[in-house]
Amino acid sequence: MKIVIVDYKAGNVQSVLFALERLGAQATVTSNAEEIQSADKVIFPGVGEASSAMRALKENNLDLLLPTLTQPFLGVCLGMQLLCQHSEEGDTEMLGIIPVPVKKFEAAVKVPHMGWNNLHHLKSNLFTGIKEDEYAYFVHSFYAPVTEHTIAQSSYPEPFSAALQYKNFYAVQFHTEKSGPAGAHILQNFLNL
Amino acid sequence: MLTKRIIPCLDIKNGRTVKGVRFENIRDAGDPVELAALYAKQGADELVFLDITATNEKRKTLRELVREIARYIDIPFTVGGGISAVEDVEVLLQNGADKVSVNSSAIHRPELITELASRFGSQCVTVAIDTKSTPEGWKVFSKAGTVDTGLWALDWAKEVVDRGAGEILLTSMSNDGTKNGFALDITGEISRNVIVPVIASGGAGNEQHFLDVFEAGADAALAASIFHFQEVPLLGLKKFLAENKIDIRC
Numbered sequence: 534m535k536i537v538i539v540d541y542k543a544g545n546v547q548s549v550l551f552a553l554e555r556l557g558a559q560a561t562v563t564s565n566a567e568e569i570q571s572a573d574k575v576i577f578p579g580v581g582e583a584s585s586a587m588r589a590l591k592e593n594n595l596d597l598l599l600p601t602l603t604q605p606f607l608g609v610c611l612g613m614q615l616l617c618q619h620s621e622e623g624d625t626e627m628l629g630i631i632p633v634p635v636k637k638f639e640a641a642v643k644v645p646h647m648g649w650n651n652l653h654h655l656k657s658n659l660f661t662g663i664k665e666d667e668y669a670y671f672v673h674s675f676y677a678p679v680t681e682h683t684i685a686q687s688s689y690p691e692p693f694s695a696a697l698q699y700k701n702f703y704a705v706q707f708h709t710e711k712s713g714p715a716g717a718h719i720l721q722n723f724l725n726l
Numbered sequence: 727m728l729t730k731r732i733i734p735c736l737d738i739k740n741g742r743t744v745k746g747v748r749f750e751n752i753r754d755a756g757d758p759v760e761l762a763a764l765y766a767k768q769g770a771d772e773l774v775f776l777d778i779t780a781t782n783e784k785r786k787t788l789r790e791l792v793r794e795i796a797r798y799i800d801i802p803f804t805v806g807g808g809i810s811a812v813e814d815v816e817v818l819l820q821n822g823a824d825k826v827s828v829n830s831s832a833i834h835r836p837e838l839i840t841e842l843a844s845r846f847g848s849q850c851v852t853v854a855i856d857t858k859s860t861p862e863g864w865k866v867f868s869k870a871g872t873v874d875t876g877l878w879a880l881d882w883a884k885e886v887v888d889r890g891a892g893e894i895l896l897t898s899m900s901n902d903g904t905k906n907g908f909a910l911d912i913t914g915e916i917s918r919n920v921i922v923p924v925i926a927s928g929g930a931g932n933e934q935h936f937l938d939v940f941e942a943g944a945d946a947a948l949a950a951s952i953f954h955f956q957e958v959p960l961l962g963l964k965k966f967l968a969e970n971k972i973d974i975r976c
Contacts, residue, residue: 555800647923
């Protein structure tokens with residue numbers, strides 16, 4: 534199986550590589566269109582700020598390539614938000630693959646939402662073998678609301694999308710690569726798709 | 727619900743843990759990776775590695791250590807100690823660290839916080855604040871608690887958040903090492919007055935102290951020797967907190 538990690542200089546690529554290595558899987562880190570198109574699985578990590586990440590994607594023409602992909606695709610954290618439509622972070626037009634907006638948490642709670650929180654309302658083969666209310670590690674200041682494309686929820690304190698799916702595009706707000714054995718299990722589920 | 731975090735802190739010198747860790751069932755207590763793996767297995771929510779190496783070899787040793795930790799540990803970790811430049815942080819994050827903590831260098835040059843936040847995002851910038859109770863109130867000290875910076879702890883906390891810090895690691899030098907409990911008043915006051923999470927540090931001696939500091943408003947609590955010496959085992963601590971209605975992962 535050929536796994537690629539999309540490289541646009543805005544991801545915690547090394548942590549994802551190590552998480553795959555712990556599962557016995559190897560991945561290629563690349564921004565090359567042909568490499569990405571020919572992969573069986575594509576992982577799209579991301580940390581940092583939305584508008585600069587979008588700029589980095591455009592510099593590599595990845596904003597045009599990614600929406601055309603048809604193989605199982607996993608966005609992680611900012612990689613999830615980049616798949617959405619529009620983000621309140623920097624008033625940024627995102628890739629628009631998943632028709633969901635990205636909003637800022639209300640000032641009533643501590644921001645960033647940082648730490649371990651429960652996953653609930655799980656409904657996808659991405660979560661096969663994961664129990665309701667399993668914990669995952671989050672760190673983010675913006676969120677996607679719950680919509681028909683939500684496949685897992687978390688609450689802070691209101692429910693938001695902990696994971697999204699639209700066609701072949703899967704996306705998780707939490708860090709699978711840092712969420713202990715449960716995170717590893719979810720990553721393995723993605724590789725099994 | 728978002729849970730409160732328990733964070734063991736490991737002091738590192740030349741790539742090895744210091745502070746005389748006493749563990750049974752561990753092959754090499756001086757190996758930070760092995761100790762970290764044990765803590766992760768026992769339910770630590772995050773780890774902090776504080777590098778106290780003071781040589782030119784430091785960067786290379788630390789980079790290699792961070793890489794090994796990231797290779798084997800599947801929970802988030804923060805690296806601190808002598809970080810003063812954007813380039814230092816870039817190397818640590820590229821090798822798998824999730825967050826860095828800055829302390830004296832941010833006092834010396836507060837712009838550093840903004841530079842790090844705009845380059846890497848606030849979520850990976852923890853500002854460590856060492857504070858002491860003085861007759862006038864809680865003040866910020868630098869150089870391991872020896873130098874009074876003239877800053878008020880609350881004012882400095884608000885400033886670092888304005889400048890882009892994503893988290894505050896608040897250590898009370900007045901409580902550190904006493905095992906009489908965390909500094910509840912200043913921890914609560916800062917936690918109520920900033921939007922970012924606050925990690926309480928200094929003074930933990932028993933399970934009740936953790937309960938007290940979470941009830942006072944801390945988002946996370948850090949300790950070192952009581953975990954290293956198994957005076958407060960992690961599993962038991964988390965169970966105790968859960969029984970006392972603290973949202974905790976266990």
